[in-house]
Amino acid sequence: MTLRDEIIAVRSGSGRPERMLGEFRRAVLLAPVExxxxxxxxxxxxxxxxAFTDERAMARFAAARGVDPATELEYVSILGARLVDAVAPSLDGPTGVAVNVAEPExxxxxxxxxxxxxxxxxVDTPAEVTGGR
Structure with missing residues (x-):
């Protein structure tokens, strides 16, 4: 199943979160640049x-933000694993990833x-793992 399919399954109560997380890590996502x-x-x-699973989901996000449909969003293609393993830790403060935020299901x-x-x-790791952070 694709990440999109795994998300839909988890949201409906029939999916397995660990499978969804694995699919997220393997998925090539579209991350808009600004x-x-x-x-x-x-x-x-x-x-x-x-981050978005495809251009359709990113276009709906842009439309929800009032971006002219004729305007193309600049984006990078990036693995979900890279977003959480490299990008998020490089930023100041706690950072997570919001996938397909304009898609209700x-x-x-x-x-x-x-x-x-x-x-x-x-943010939920015991102090003994982080050295008292």
Missing amino acids: GGGLMSAEQGGVRWLY ESMLFPPVHGIVPDEVA
């Missing part, structure tokens, strides 16, 4: 990087917690 960096938003003290948050991001930047 102002020289990846487009993101902050909510509740967490920075959320936007296909959206999913991958928060900055143990098992998703590296332990040294996870």
Whole structure:
């Protein structure tokens, strides 16, 4: 199954979160670029990087933000694993990934917690693992 399919299955209650996370890590995602960096938003003290499973989902996001449909968003293609293993830890503060945020049945948050991001930047990792951080 694709990441999109795994998200739909988890949201409906029939999927397995560990399979979805594996698919997320293997998926090539589209991450819009804005102002020289990846487009993101902050909510509740967490920075959320936007990522999309395909151009259709990214176009709906752009339309929801009022972007003219004739305007193409600049984006990079990046593995989900790279987003959480390399990009998120390189940014200041807790950072997660918001996938397909404008798609009611296909959206999913991958928060900055143990098992998703590296332990040294996870917000829920015990102090003994992080050296007292």
